[in-house]
Structure formats: structure tokens, C-alpha cells
Amino acid sequence: MTEDKELRYDPATIEEKWQQRWAADPGLYAAEPATSSKPKYYVLEMLPYPSGQLHMGHVRNYSIGDALARHMWMRGYNVLHPMGWDAFGLPAENAALKNNTPPRQWTLANIAAMKRQMQRLGLGYDWATEVATCLPDYYRWNQWFFLRMVEKGLVYRKKSKVNWCPECATVLANEQVVNGCCWRHEDTLVEQRDLEQWFLRITAYAQELLDGLENLDGWPEKVRTMQRNWIGRSQGTEVDFGVEGGIEKIRVFTTRVDTIFGATSVQLAPEHPLVAAFAAADPRLKASVGELIEEQRKAREAGDLGVIEKHGVPTGRFALNPYNGERVPIWVANYILMDYGTGAIMSVPAHDERDFEFATKYGIEIRQVIKPVQEEDGAKLLPFCSEDGVLINSGEYNGLTCAQAQKLLQESAARQGFGEARVIFRLKDWGVSRQRYWGTPIPMIHCEKDGLVPVPDDQLPVLLPDTIQITQQGGSPLSRVPEFVHTTCPRCGAPARRETDTMDTFVDSSWYFYRYTDARNSSLPFDPATAQYWFPIDQYIGGVEHAILHLIYSRFWTRMMRDLGLVKNDEPARRLFTQGMVIKDGAKMSKSKGNVVSPDDMVARYGADATRMYALFAAPPDRDLDWQEDGVAGVSRFLGRVWRLAHAFEARAIEGRGGSVAAGNPAELKLLRKLHQTIAKITHDFEGRWHFNTCVAAIMELVNEIQNADPQLASGEVSAPVVRELLTTLVLLLAPFAPFLAAELWEQLGGHGSVLRAPWPQCDPALAREDEIEIPVQINGKLVTLVTVAAGSENKTMEAAALADEKVRARTAGKTVAKIIVVPGRAVNLVVK
């Protein structure tokens, strides 16, 4: 192939040209209305936070989604492929402080910059449905949903613990607490404060969210497991212990009521209300409890520093076991959590590891009440925590199995009114209050006379005031905007105050994908019929870091909307794909490590096609991807080869237009066979395996093969129609991965219309089929030689060919062939003695 200036692959020029063409044709990536006769396909990538810069993780995420969307378009689907911005959140306020730029302005500028980057990458989104969650058009529906949930009893207010930085005088999110200190004031310890917070009753759906996971077989097992653990269903019994010399009861939760005759103490969480009551009359107890609370607080802040040493104090009071009246001491312990179960347990050291540890430390009696079914000699007997045993030392329950005893003890408690069977969840209600400016105002009004009054629908949206000075002062910034705060009570008309907290930004992302289906609706969040057409999402793609929060909130929100009659589906997404991280030099890209690769840089050096294609080629999409710039250069060189190949034979390809494609000689057959094998491979991968790395490799193999046949293509041995078929099909196969180059070559080869609407090539199995195959011959499982037989040969033929081989004969001479295994079309193995 001769080198020529005009023949040099110049991605910048090509990509610039097509970016402009696509921008001028907004219908290209637009979905058809629900009346379309085509089958629908909704492919969605998680919307980004508009930080102002795409990172490589985004590029990878969107390259996967875009390849899929383009493929589905070519397969004739009505594709919805939208994009938007998760545009509320604290960084905008921090930027405002730092640069004195209003959050709104900062955010919108970032959105514009990132949108440009996406367009530069050639991502095929329908920008007509673009959503930015910080705009009133969007967040008014957050408020609308909030009001609907108020009506349904799914919203309530309660005091709750929050992270509080005394220096900033504001609430911090958990992720803003670093080593127990404020992220902006490294020497300032974060306090736990009780604040009135708004909660959404996600726990009302706990069981349903758990059950729904069973049917989500299009989701990774990993994500389902994480959600199952997060929801944390636990089945057990609540039992009331009496307090000696008092009328109070201590309600404990236990999953092992069968061990209750082994309860030798009752343990209370340091923040249990009864502890405060006991401590009121006992200054020493009060001081000790203060320590326990402090230990728990530290452990909570330390996060993953591990389990703290168990520590407790006796209260000097006694509890009464309701089953037998036994008197056991009441302790307060730092390993009991107030916000799980009832904040109190019965401690059974013989059959619980933690209780065992505690009782050993403090010399509390350890009384065995379960005898293992199989006694193992030598094994340490206690604590014995399995349920595989029978009861002893348990009065009338002796001899029962654990399961039998649990049932009878529950029934007995219910009958006598001191307990009942209970299911509890680890999942807690969703605290959505944020004392921040840049979020959705919570649409409630505080009236002295009427209390909490919802803002009427016709007064929505409650607009976020634009003119606000962001400062480091404490409390909700909105509380310092008088014109926002002062209003009148919708009920009585008296002067009243608006709620000044804003909503957690996870509210925004819980339902944004519904808005895409009807993004400009001004009377409802979206049209239910349109949503019903598009939902559930056929393929959702994003990082596994959202496995819990975003994806569980979304599942909750969908069910909540279902109960409002807005949607019919229970689940938002049929299939979920979690792509791997992009790493460099073995570590996650981060500013502090200085190993960040900028997408702009890659695009400027190698072009968008090469950058995207490398992101798909370097690893299977679900695995972590190690970014190596040499690899991008390699993909760019490959695209250059495609470019030159197409140009070298452009004239012949055009000449071949309309001619009949047939394999008239061995050279043509060889090329067409490879072509159809490649079609089959890539088509198959799009149907589920998604190994786009091997798809790109297959295209490279095809190009290598065509290039090797360069002389035959040039000489005319390969006919013009076959040349055309090879090149145009190559372009079609490339289109989901390198859309710019594909569009350019499609045009140059005289393809009709947009390559995006060209039909995806069909594999002709007859052409793809090899007529001769090489099969391995093994002796006792070890490879000896390869023999060539006709494809589809009988076992007998394969066996004969193997036995006729010289090497085989040499090695079997004088020995007995005991057995011959023929794997049809695959292998022959001789068992020789």
C-alpha cells in the first residue's frame, strides 16, 4: 500500500465534520413515539454529577452504552438513549465559597462543558430529553412527590443523630467526616447532634424490596446480595422482661428465644431511655454511661477501624425473666446499639459469641441450655451457636429441638401477653433533610397555629432563591433569606415560616429516568402511558459503587409511584450491568496519586474513536481496566489501517455496487468466510456476553485478513462486488465502536443514508462454515499431532485419519489401542497401553 498525504487517517478532521453533521440533525438520535411499530429498547447510563470534567470512568460507561444503543438502532429497534445531570449537591456551594460564583452559574457552566465533551466523544444521546435536576422544571416534581408521600403517610419528622461540625456550624454528610474530624477543619472533632429531620418511610417497602430481588435475574448477583444484606431481614421474637421493684418493662429482641433459659443478664444500649432513668439517681452510673456513649460515638466515626473492645457496667438493678421469673442483673454495654431492634437484649453467653466474650470478661454466669445433636470430642463446647441441638435446663421445654422450642415459646409469650414473633430489618427510614442551599426545597410550611402544613400543589414549585450569599455560617442557608422564609399559612393565612432544609440529592436520581420519557411535561412528572411504553429500562449501565444507595432508592421510588398509580412496573430496570473501574498503574485514578488521565487529552491526541474503542478493547467491560496510553495509540494505528484499506479499494468498492456477491474462487471464499464468522461472533456478543474486547479483536483479525489479501484485491482476483461487501460490512461492524470513522467511510463508500440506520449485517451460516478443519489428535490426553479432515466428517473418518497419521503410528507401534474417543468435529484421543 502506498503512503499518501491525503490517505493519512486524521481523526480530528473526520470527527469535527461528523460532530457538526450530527448536531445539525437532532432527530438522528431521537426515539420514536410510543406508537412506533418497532420494538422498544431503553438503554440508560447513570447520569453524571456535573463536576465540569468527564473522567475515564464516564468514558468507559458511556462507550459501553453507546455501542449497545448504536447496535440496537441498527437492529431496527426504537431506542431511547437519554442523558442528564445530577446537578444538585454540595460541591457547587464549595465552589461558590472558593470562587465567589453562584452555584447555579457554576453548575450550568459545568453542564455546558461536559455536554461539549460528550458531543466531542460522539455519544448518541437524544438531547431533546435532557434533564438537569437543579432546574425548577425538574425539582418541582421532587416537591410534588414529597407532597404525595405526605398524603400517603410516607413522610414523617423525627429527631435523629447527625454529624455536626462546630466550626462550620452545619451538618455534614457521613462522607465528609474524615477520621472523626471535619474535612475542612482537620482538627475539629465532629459531634453527634440530635436534629429534627424529615424521613421517607422506605421501610414500609422493606419486605417487598427484599422479595423483588428474587426475580431480578438480570442484575448481578453481587448487587442483589449487597442489597439483601443492606435490608437485613431478621426473624425473631420480642419479649418483655420485668424490672424488679418497678413497673417498667424491658423489651428485648432475640432471634434465639429458645435459649432464653440461658439468659443470665439483660444488656441495654447506653442510650436506652431506661438507662437515663436509672442513671438519674446514680451519678457514678451516669458517668460510666457517658463513657460508653462516647466509645460508641468514636467507633461510629472511626468507621472501619473495627470492633471496639466490649465494655459495660452493671446498673445495680435486676430484670425478671417472664418465662420462669428468674432474676438477672441489668447491665449497660457498649456493644448494644439503640437503633437496632429494641436497643436491649437478653444476654445468653453459652450460645452467643458476643455475650460469651462479655460474660467471660465480667464473670457473669454462663449457663448451657442447648445440647448439640452431635457432640464433638475435643472441640470447644461453648459458645455453641448452632440451632442444631435440643434444649436442656429449660424446664418444661427440655428435649425439644431449637425450632420446636422457638415456636412454642413464641406462642406462650403471645398467649400471656409478654411477647410476640417479630420481623425486623436493618434497613432504616431514609433521612432526606439537608441543611444546605443547593438542593430541592422541602415544600412544607411551619405555622404557629396549624403546625406543619404542606405547600398546596398550585403553589409549586417552591423556588430556590437565586440571590444568596453562600457563607460558612451554620444552619440552613435558606433560613437567612427572609424573602424565602416569610410566607403565609395556606390554611389560616397567618404569617408563617417555610421549611428551610433541602432534600438529599438521591431523591433527584431516584426517578430521573422516568422524566426522560416525557421531559417537558408541565402538568405531571411524566405521562403514565408513555412511561408504561418505555419501562422497565431494558439495560441500565453504571458503576457498582451505586449498588446500595441509588439502586435501592430507585427501587423504592418505583414502587411508591406504582402505588400512586403512575406506573405499572415494580422494578425500574430489567437488566443492570456494572462496569469495572478504570485504573492506572494498579491504582484507582485520583488527583492525589497524580495518575489521572484526561479524556480531552486522549481525544486530542488519538481521536474520540480510538479513545472509546480502547476503553472497550483493553478489558471485558465488567473487569477493571488498566489504562495504558500505548494501547490507545495502538487502536489509533489500527483505525488508520482501516482508513487506508478503505481508501486503497474505494474505487473498486464503488465499481462493485449492485453486483452480485458470490464466492467464485478460493480467495473470495476465504475472505467471505472470515467476514461471516466475524459477523456471527459480534452479533452473538451483543446478545448478552458483552465481551466487546474480543469483538474488537475479531474486527482486527478480519482487517488483518483483508490486508493480507491485498494483492488479490488489487489484481481483481477478488471481484469488485466482493470487495464492496467486505468493506461496507466491515464499516457496519465497526459502527458501534468507532462511530465517526464508520460514518465517514460509509459515506465515502456510497452507503445509503446514515450508517446508524443501516441494517446490521446478517451472518450466512453456509458461508461462515469451514469446509476443512484441523483436529488435534491426543494419545492418553497429550497432544501428538493435528490432522485435517472435511468439516462434518463422521467419527469413523476422523478416527481413520488419526490412525493413519505417521506420528500416531510411530507412537502406537507395538502397543494396544485400548479405546478411541472421538469428539465430533473437535478432537480424537487414543487410550494406549
Added chain:
RNA sequence: GCGGAAGUGGUGAAAUGGCAAACACACCAGCCUUAGGAGCUGGCGCCCAAAAGGCUUGCGGGUUCAAGUCCCGCCUUCCGCACCA
């Protein structure tokens, strides 16, 4: 500690239980030259001077005619969860 994923050349990786290392990157040798981040040809797991041959998918067992792939045990790395009663 519990749960999950993974461990294959110098590197990224490939391989429906049937030829381990496809496709690339890097490297080496050569060619070409308009000297480019270009193109072309060839080589490239390990042992052996080479050939012949042998060895090789974290380690150890097993199943099988046949194991990177299935089973059991162990080691390492990464990711979740972690006093949840």
C-alpha cells in the same frame, strides 16, 4: 471474622471440559522513508548452544479418555459487610 470476585507470557488479555497464550501493547531484528507518535516484513511463554524433546495457567489433592475451565483443601490480591442480638 463473614460474603463475593479474581490469580494465565515483560504488559493488557484470549480460550461452549477437547491444539494454552487469539487480538493487542512493549521489546528485538530487518526493510522503506516524504524522518512520523508513520508504514511494511519477521521474531517474541520457560528449559536446552540448536534441533529433537521436555515443561508451563497461584499451591496441593481429586474427578475425567481429556482440566486454565468441574470438585475439595490451602495461599495471595481486590471489593463489599462487619458487635445487627
